[in-house]
Amino acid sequence: MADCQETLNELESYLDSELSEGRANEIITHLKGCTDCQGAYEFHADLRTAIKTKAKNEELPDGFLDRLRDCLGDDVLGAE
């Protein structure tokens, strides 16, 4: 069973899905019984989602994919 300090220390690895199954279950058990740690967990999970969503929004330059295909095509011709 993990206590609050251990849970907060390992929250990052837990959110990264990098804990062993056994350890992850101990963290889950603690989170279910502790509203403070549950709040910290939810906060960081939401923050992760927000960062991922916002950092991924990127418009490609006009013609980007065409130029990419072209540069591979040129390489084929150059090799032959």
Add this chain to the structure above:
Amino acid sequence: MGAREDFTNDAMQYAPQLFATALRMTRNRSDAEDLVQETFLKGWRAFDSYQQGTNLRAWLFRIMTNTFINKYNSQQRRPQETELDEVEELFLFRRMGAFDQSKMSQSAEDQMLELFTDEEVKNAIESLPETFRIPVLLSDVEGFSYKEIAEMLEVPIGTVMSRLHRGRKAMQKMLYEYAKERGLVDESLLDPQD
């Protein structure tokens, strides 16, 4: 040729995400496009060494990360760990009480999306020193595992974990500063005991 045509078709689906990461790495749209093109050319030429059935996406990101580090004379392999100030644990979480609730939505999840703009999140990532920026990008944005990132950067897993930890905290501090500049924070609301 068949396998290489497959490469072009399979790899093309990852071009947009490679570009987004390249942009955060180089901080310049034209350099980012060059970096993705170079990654594809290297991948295309080395496709014989790629093992079918393994993770093409991770393979491409690995090529791109290495190309970036080599081309831009990166400090990844000679990291200056002191180039980032220490930030206290749970920095942002401990300051949530200072956010002016009247300016935000009801749901916690929506609140988080409103607290920071796309530009602020991108700026926060880009302002991290490269040593920290690359692991944060590969993990938080692209979702690679510690092991995959360790292989891409050719550093031990423990190093990946500590750079992620410090990089994320520094990013939280920057996001907080941006929110403060936008007038979302009232620090008098913070409990001085905290």
